[in-house]
Ligand SMILES: *Cc1c(COP(=O)(O)O)cnc(C)c1O
């Protein structure tokens with residue numbers, strides 16, 4: 001298949017030859033502890049030698065330095081003019097994402113390039129500063145997980161062809177959104193080869209999140225316990241049986257999620273000086289990917305500075321914030337949280353976070369932890385001012401407000417807040433608030449100012465006009 005596009009001619013001469021990527025790189029799995037590398041002609045999730053986490057390393061990354069940072073900016077910007085489908089999503093940044101996967105094997109379902117929206121002025125003053133919300137709820141399954149799933153499923157699609165696989169069983173544990181994304185993307189592949197299975201903690205995902213993998217036709221298995229229990233089970237399955245693990249422990253997921261950082265850079269015209277990125281942290285895959293993504297751009301001179309990362313957690317699931325505050329990491333038993341997608345006590349990617357912070361981000365990695373009342377009201381308040389954030393997006397915004405109050409984030413910075421999914425996925429928590437019906441462990445008391453409910457009136461203009469105190473014309 002050839003990828004040609006008449007719009008190539010719209011780019012300046014020196015950019016044209018780079019617009020359709022041909023670079024294949026030299027990608028291998030690399031153990032983050034012992035450094036050993038392994039070929040990508042297999043599905044691996046942990047180091048076969050020492051058992052630690054793997055990352056994908058492009059051993060030919062330095063070849064990309066032959067093109068200067070400014071030219072890379074132009075390549076990514078002009079590439080947006082093309083109507084070549086596999087470059088429309090996260091693979092706009094293909095050389096940095098997964099160069100090995102050929103264009104014709106990329107599965108594109110409309111993910112990536114999510115809008116950033118300036119905070120409403122009244123909301124800005126309540127939070128203490130202006131900021132931008134990057135709405136990753138605008139992805140096809142309505143969360144950022146689609147970024148990582150697009151790269152993981154493209155890699156599976158490539159592997160099926162390249163290795164002639166006749167059977168693939170994609171499986172994941174989930175707090176709701178990973179399974180929605182995995183089921184969606186897997187269902188796009190050949191059903192005679194690919195099966196899709198998701199493990200959910202019973203009663204710990206929202207009704208919308210449960211309906212998504214069911215609708216995509218996945219086998220949905222509910223087990224008792226919380227996410228950490230589901231994760232243990234799929235880890236054992238991945239160790240002993242031939243399955244393809246689609247959790248962010250799979251480094252191909254992290255690869256795709258780096259696109260979030262690339263997009264922010266592009267949306268800020270590659271000026272990352274004074275930039276703060278606010279991220280809710282659960283299993284710590286997202287924050288890992290964002291740091292790795294900015295690091296790629298920094299190494300290629302595409303940006304001149306690494307941003308500050310403000311990682312936000314609930315006090316009910318705050319192992320990363322506790323580590324950053326005390327220097328000691330301890331897995332914890334989580335308690336109920338409205339930021340349910342981030343309700344994880346032993347984040348799988350924590351060792352990657354620790355390494356990235358130690359080696360690169362240092363004091364550019366900040367954390368805050370919040371109580372449940374702050375998180376839910378962060379969401380309700382933002383949505384009353386024209387935004388569409390989920391509870392985790394609310395967590396990010398409330399986290400920013402806290403950081404401004406505590407003097408951790410300077411008001412003159414430029415801030416992008418990650419709303420990781422769509423408001424509608426978590427409307428059950430809004431509903432619980434409106435009914436002031438939270439179980440005691442959440443420690444949430446509804447305040448009248450945020451409550452809303454439908455009003456029952458007769459089907460009569462007069463009674464509605466009366467209720468609204470309308471003036472006659
Ligand atoms: C998965 C998820 C998170 C947490 O991201 P991690 O990569 O697990 O840290 C936050 N918000 C939403 C909506 C999610 O689906």
Ligand SMILES: [Zn+2]
Pocket residue numbers: 031032033034035036047048049050051052
């Ligand atoms: Zn190892």
